[in-house]
Amino acid sequence: MRLELIRRSHQSRLMTVASPLLAFVLTLATGFVMFALTGVDPVAAIYVYFVEPWTAQWSVEELFVKAVPIILVAIGLAFCYRSNVWNIGAEGQLVAGAIAGSALPILFPAFEGPLVLPLMLLMGIAGGALYGVIPAFLKVRFGANEILTSLMLVYVAQLFVDYLARGPWRNPEGMNFPDSRPFSPSQTLPVIFGDDIRLSLVFVLIAVLVAWFVLGRTLIGFQISVLGQAPRAGAFAGFSRNRMIFVAFLIAGGLAGLAGISEVAGPTGALRTVVSPGYGFTAIIVAFLGRLHPVGMLIAGVLLALTFLGGEGAQFALGISDQTTQVFQGMLLFYVLACDTFIFYRPRLVMGRSAGLTGGSGS
Amino acid sequence: MNIEGIVLTIITAATPLWLAALGELVTERSGVLNLGVEGMMAMGAVAGFAVAHLTGQPLLGVVAAILAGMATASLFALLTLVLVANQVASGLALTLFGLGLSALIGASFVAIPGQGIPTLADPDLVGVPVLGFVLAPFRALAEIPYVGRILFGQDPLVYAAVALTFGVWWFLFRTRGGLILRAVGDSHGSAHALGYNVVAVRFLAVLFGGACAGLAGGYLSLIYTPQWSTNMTAGRGWIALALVVFASWLPGRLAAGALLFGAVSIMQLHAQALGVSVPSQFLKMLPYVTTIVVLVLISRSDTLLRANTPRDLGRPFVPDR
Numbered sequence: 213m214r215l216e217l218i219r220r221s222h223q224s225r226l227m228t229v230a231s232p233l234l235a236f237v238l239t240l241a242t243g244f245v246m247f248a249l250t251g252v253d254p255v256a257a258i259y260v261y262f263v264e265p266w267t268a269q270w271s272v273e274e275l276f277v278k279a280v281p282i283i284l285v286a287i288g289l290a291f292c293y294r295s296n297v298w299n300i301g302a303e304g305q306l307v308a309g310a311i312a313g314s315a316l317p318i319l320f321p322a323f324e325g326p327l328v329l330p331l332m333l334l335m336g337i338a339g340g341a342l343y344g345v346i347p348a349f350l351k352v353r354f355g356a357n358e359i360l361t362s363l364m365l366v367y368v369a370q371l372f373v374d375y376l377a378r379g380p381w382r383n384p385e386g387m388n389f390p391d392s393r394p395f396s397p398s399q400t401l402p403v404i405f406g407d408d409i410r411l412s413l414v415f416v417l418i419a420v421l422v423a424w425f426v427l428g429r430t431l432i433g434f435q436i437s438v439l440g441q442a443p444r445a446g447a448f449a450g451f452s453r454n455r456m457i458f459v460a461f462l463i464a465g466g467l468a469g470l471a472g473i474s475e476v477a478g479p480t481g482a483l484r485t486v487v488s489p490g491y492g493f494t495a496i497i498v499a500f501l502g503r504l505h506p507v508g509m510l511i512a513g514v515l516l517a518l519t520f521l522g523g524e525g526a527q528f529a530l531g532i533s534d535q536t537t538q539v540f541q542g543m544l545l546f547y548v549l550a551c552d553t554f555i556f557y558r559p560r561l562v563m564g565r566s567a568g569l570t571g572g573s574g575s
Numbered sequence: 576m577n578i579e580g581i582v583l584t585i586i587t588a589a590t591p592l593w594l595a596a597l598g599e600l601v602t603e604r605s606g607v608l609n610l611g612v613e614g615m616m617a618m619g620a621v622a623g624f625a626v627a628h629l630t631g632q633p634l635l636g637v638v639a640a641i642l643a644g645m646a647t648a649s650l651f652a653l654l655t656l657v658l659v660a661n662q663v664a665s666g667l668a669l670t671l672f673g674l675g676l677s678a679l680i681g682a683s684f685v686a687i688p689g690q691g692i693p694t695l696a697d698p699d700l701v702g703v704p705v706l707g708f709v710l711a712p713f714r715a716l717a718e719i720p721y722v723g724r725i726l727f728g729q730d731p732l733v734y735a736a737v738a739l740t741f742g743v744w745w746f747l748f749r750t751r752g753g754l755i756l757r758a759v760g761d762s763h764g765s766a767h768a769l770g771y772n773v774v775a776v777r778f779l780a781v782l783f784g785g786a787c788a789g790l791a792g793g794y795l796s797l798i799y800t801p802q803w804s805t806n807m808t809a810g811r812g813w814i815a816l817a818l819v820v821f822a823s824w825l826p827g828r829l830a831a832g833a834l835l836f837g838a839v840s841i842m843q844l845h846a847q848a849l850g851v852s853v854p855s856q857f858l859k860m861l862p863y864v865t866t867i868v869v870l871v872l873i874s875r876s877d878t879l880l881r882a883n884t885p886r887d888l889g890r891p892f893v894p895d896r
Contacts, residue, residue: 215657217893298663350867355874359610359663360817364863367810375856496667535678535805542614542672546650549660549668557659557893 217557227555232501232512235547242543252530260529261522261540271521273408277479278520280412281306281471281488283513285495287423288467290504292460294427296440299461301347301362302468303492304369305340309469310476311373312339314392314483317399318381324398332399332477333470340469341462343369348461352454358461366492377485392483401478412474416510419467424506432459468492489520490538497545500552516541581845582725586733587799589837591616591791593736595815596822596829597743598787603819604747605780606760608889610666611651612788613812614673619644619792621677624803625684633692637732637793644789645782647673652781656774659891670812678805689801696728730798732790737830739787744826756780760885763892773892788812810863817866821873824883832869839865 240258247254265271285302292299313336316328347362376392383393401410427433439446439456447453471491476483494516501516502509523537553559595612602609622643627636651669654660693700696717701707717728747753759766759776767773795811796803814836822829843858851858 217659219893300667350871354871356867356870357817357820357874360813360820360870361867363813364810364817364866367863368860371856371860375854379854493671496664497671500664533679533682535675535682538671538675539679540675542668542675545664545668546654546672549665550654550658553658553660 214562216560216562220558224555231551232548234551238547239544260526264525265518265521273406275517275521277408279513279517280416281475281491282495282498282516283416283510284471285468285492286498286509287419288464289495289499291463293499294440294504295436295456295460297457297460298359299362299464300359301366302495304366305344305465305468306472306492307369307373307487308343309336309340309472310487312336313473314476317395318392328399333473336469336473337466341466344461344465348458352457374485377483390485394482400481410478412478420506420510497541501548579721584841585837588841589833590733590736591794591811592815592836593833595788595791596818597739598784600819602780602784603888604760604885605756605777606885606887607777607781608662609651609784611669612815613808614670615644615647615785615788616792616808616812617673617677618647619789620796621681623793624796633690633797636797640789640793641786644785648781648785652778656777659893662889681803684803691801692730692798694728694730732794740826740830763887814866817870821869
C-alpha cells in the first residue's frame with residue numbers, strides 16, 4: 213500500500229483553512245501521547261498548556277505581551293516568504309533593533325520628554341532594517357545564500373548584545389548585574405490596558421491592517437506575489453527581483469527591529485544579555501501557520517504565545533521541562549507543512565505495487 | 576602550546592563539521608536541501624550521550640547517535656519526499672524540533688560527566704585484551720616527533736571522517752550508484768524517465784545525511800566535550816551547511832574547508848590563552864563571520880559554484896506516473 217498524490221486543478225479552499233486547524237489538533241494529539249508516555253497526566257498537562265492561560269486576567273494579558281513581538285516579526289517575514297526570499301535571521305534583526313533603540317536612553321540617560329520614545333522606536337526600526345539589509349546586499353551583489361548569511365548574523369547580534377550588556381553599557385549602579393541602566397517612564401512604552409498591555413499592541417494592529425492592505429491591494433503586494441510564485445513572469449513584467457529582495461528584507465528587518473525595541477522599552481525595561489527567548493524563530497512558524505496572511509498570523513501568533521506561556525505554567529505546576537514548548541512548536545510546523553500538501557494535491561491510497569512505468573494512463 | 580598540540584585541537588574541532596557536512600553533501604547531490612542538520616546533530620548528541628551513559632559503552636553511544644540522526648532525518652524525508660512539503664521550511668521545522676526534543680530528553684543528563692572515547696594511542700588501552708595488542712603499533716608510531724600524534728594518535732572518528740571522505744568521493748564519482756544519485760540531483764525528471772526511483776534514491780541520501788549528522792552530534796557529546804548541555808551544537812549544523820557550499824559539493828574540498836573552519840573556531844581558545852585583549856564575545860563571533868565572508872567569496876565565482884551545484888537542488892518532485 214502506498215500514498216499517491218494527484219495534483220488538484222485548483223487549490224483546495226477548504227484545506228487552506230482547515231490545514232492549520234488540523235495541524236493544531238494533530239499536535240495536541242501527539243502531545244497527549246507524549247505526555248502519557250512520559251508518565252504525566254496528559255489531560256492536566258494539555259489543560260495547563262492551552263486552557264489555563266485563558267482563565268485569569270493577568271495571564272491573558274501576559275499572553276498578548278508575548279504575542280506582540282511574535283506577530284510583528286511574522287508580518288515582516290510574510291513579505292519575505294511571499295516573495296520567495298528566505299530570511300530566517302529575524303531573531304538577529306530583532307536584537308539589532310533592540311540595541312539601536314536602546315542606544316539613546318543608555319548613552320543619553322538625561323534625555324527625557326515626549327520626543328525620546330518616538331526617536332527610540334525609529335532608531336529600533338532603522339537598526340533592524342539596516343541589519344536586514346546586510347543579507348539582502350550580500351545576496352544581490354554576490355549571490356550569497358540569504359538563508360545562511362541571515363542565520364549567521366543572528367549569532368553575531370546575540371554575542372554583540374551580550375558584550376554590550378556585560379561591558380560598555382552595563383549599569384554602573386547595577387551591583388555588577390549584566391543589565392543596562394533601567395529606562396525611565398518616558399523612555400518606555402506606556403501601559404494602555406490593564407497592568408501589562410502596552411502601546412506595542414496598537415503597533416501590531418496597525419501592522420496587520422497595513423500589511424493586509426499592502427499585500428492585497430497595492431502594486432507592491434502584487435509584485436511580491438508574482439515574483440514569489442512565477443519569477444519568470446515577474447521578470448517579463450519588468451518587476452525587479454533584486455529590488456524585491458531589498459524591500460522584503462527592509463520590511464522584515466524593520467518590523468523585527470520594532471519588536472526588539474518594544475521588548476526592551478516595554479516588558480524588560482532595560483537592555484539585557486538576552487533580548488528574546490526565540491521570538492524571531494517562533495515567528496517563522498507563525499508565518500506559515502497563519503498562511504502568510506495578516507489576520508491568520510494574528511491568530512497564529514496568539515496560539516504560539518500560548519505555547520510559551522503554557523510552557524512556563526507546565527514547568528511550574530507539573531515540573532515538565534519548558535523545552536516541551538519548543539517541541540510543540542516544531543511539531544506544529546511539521547504538521548502544518550504536511551497538511552499543506554493537501555491544498556495542492558489529492559491523496560490517494562494505492563493497494564499493492566503501483567503500475568509504475570508501464571501504467572502511463574495519465575491522470 | 577606547541578604546533579602539534581594546536582593542529583590536534585584544530586582536527587578535533589573540525590571533525591564534527593566535517594562529518595555533518597559530508598552527509599549533507601550527499602543529500603544535496605541527490606537534489607534535496609536539508610536545512611535540519613542542526614536538529615539532527617542535536618538529536619545525535621543527546622542520544623549518543625544518553626546511551627553511552629546508561630550502558631557504560633561509548634561505542635554503543637556512537638551507534639545510538641547515528642540511529643537518532645537517521646530517525647530525525649526520516650521525518651524530514653517523509654515530509655519533503657512523500658508529502659512534497661517545502662524543503663526550506665521543513666528543514667527549519669526539523670531544526671526547531673530537534674533542538675527542542677534533544678533539550679527535553681537531555682534535561683536529566685545535564686552536568687553529568689561523560690566517559691569519552693580514547694584515542695588509538697591512549698596508554699590506558701595497554702592492558703585491554705586484544706584491543707591493547709592490536710593498537711600497540713599506534714602507540715609506538717605516535718611517538719614520532721611532530722607528526723606522530725597527528726597521524727596515529729587521533730580518536731577513531733577522525734579516521735572515520737577521512738575514510739568516509741574517500742568513500743563518498745569513490746561512490747559519487749566512480750560507481751554506478753553515485754552516477755544515478757547525481758543524475759537524480761541534476762535532473763529528477765530525466766532520471767525518472769530513465770526508470771530510476773527518484774524518491775527512493777533521495778530517501779536513502781537523506782538518511783545517509785542524517786546518519787552523518789547524528790554521528791557528528793555524537794562526536795560533540797562523546798569526544799569533543801564529553802558531556803551534554805542544551806544547545807551544545809551552537810550553530811555547527813548551519814556552519815556545516817555553509818561548508819558544503821564552500822566545498823562546491825566536492826568531498827576533497829570539503830575536508831580542507833572543515834579544517835579551515837576548525838582552525839577558526841579554535842582560534843578563540845588559543846587567543847584567550849595567549850592573553851589577547853579582545854572581548855571573548857568578538858572571538859566567539861569569528862566562526863559565524865568567517866562563514867559569511869567565505870560564502871560571499873565563494874558565491875562571487877561562477878566557475879567554482881555553478882559548475883557543481885546540483886541543478887534540481889531544493890526542487891520538489893512528484894512522480895507523474
